[in-house]
Amino acid sequence: MAIHDRKGSAIRIACSTSRESGSCGNSGKFRLDQIEDEIFSALHDHLLHPAYIEEYISTYEQERKSLADTGKADHGKLQRAVAEARNLFDRRLKLYERGVLDGDDGEAKLLEAKKGLRAAEAELAALDEADEAMVFDPVAPARYASALRDLMTSLTSADGKPDNNARDAVRSLVSEIIVFPLKDDGVPVEVRGRLSALISNRGFKVGGAMVAEEGLEPPTRGL
Incomplete structure (x- = not known):
């Protein structure tokens, strides 16, 4: 969305992609x-x-625990895969050092065994990694509610200068806002938020990726 026009203090926005190429x-x-x-x-x-x-x-944690319990059944299988991959690498390394495996073909076989070992180890490590529980920060909602209130007040103030601190706080909570085409009952708007802003342990990880775009999506209509 970009500014389309102004009428007095009112600003209208429109999709720039729709206006420029018509592809939206x-x-x-x-x-x-x-x-x-x-x-x-x-x-x-x-x-x-x-x-x-x-x-x-709470629901997210239950599902995560269920997936973790399912993965534990594969732990022994992955351990055996690591042991087999390590044995293969060790055998080929000894053959390479003795000159039995040599040349480009020998190096390729040794590298293949090394990659297989690293992949098996990484898969086992990912299963062994114990993710800490997602801890909800009870103070965070009130903090962001206060920032929203301050921002709302500053946007309607006479000078029209937004509160920078409140604006930055809201940006840390809201990732994007999507405005959909007009419906019979109004304009649907979806707010996508960063759940990580509302938990105590900001370093929480799931499968190696930061939780950044989860939940907090209250839609509104009737604009």
Whole structure:
């Protein structure tokens, strides 16, 4: 979305892709202040009543534990695969050192065995890695609700200068806002948020990737 036009203090935004190439079907023009009011109000209400966030985290943890329990059944199989890969690498290394395996073909076979060992070890290590539980930060929702309130106030103030601290806080919580084409009951808007902003252990990992785009997606209509 980009600014399309201004009328007094009102700013309308529109999809720049739709306007420039027509490859996006969302050709509508939307009042920025109305979108902001709806989104900030909805987020503020959600953050003041964070039970749904706690429920999301609880459900997520249960599913993660179920997957971990399933993976434990494969632990012995992976250990055997590592042992076999290590034995193969050791045998080929000894043959290479004795000159039995030589030349390009010998180096290729040794490298193949080494890659197989590293892959097996990595798979076992990934299963062994104990992810710490996702810990909900009970103070975070109130902190972000306060930032939203400050930002809402500053956006409607006479000078029109947003509170930079509040704006940065909201940006750490909200990853993107999607405005959909007009429907009969209004304009659907989806807020995608960073759940990591609401947990105590920011270094929480799942499968080696940071949790950054999970949950916190209150949609609004009627803009």
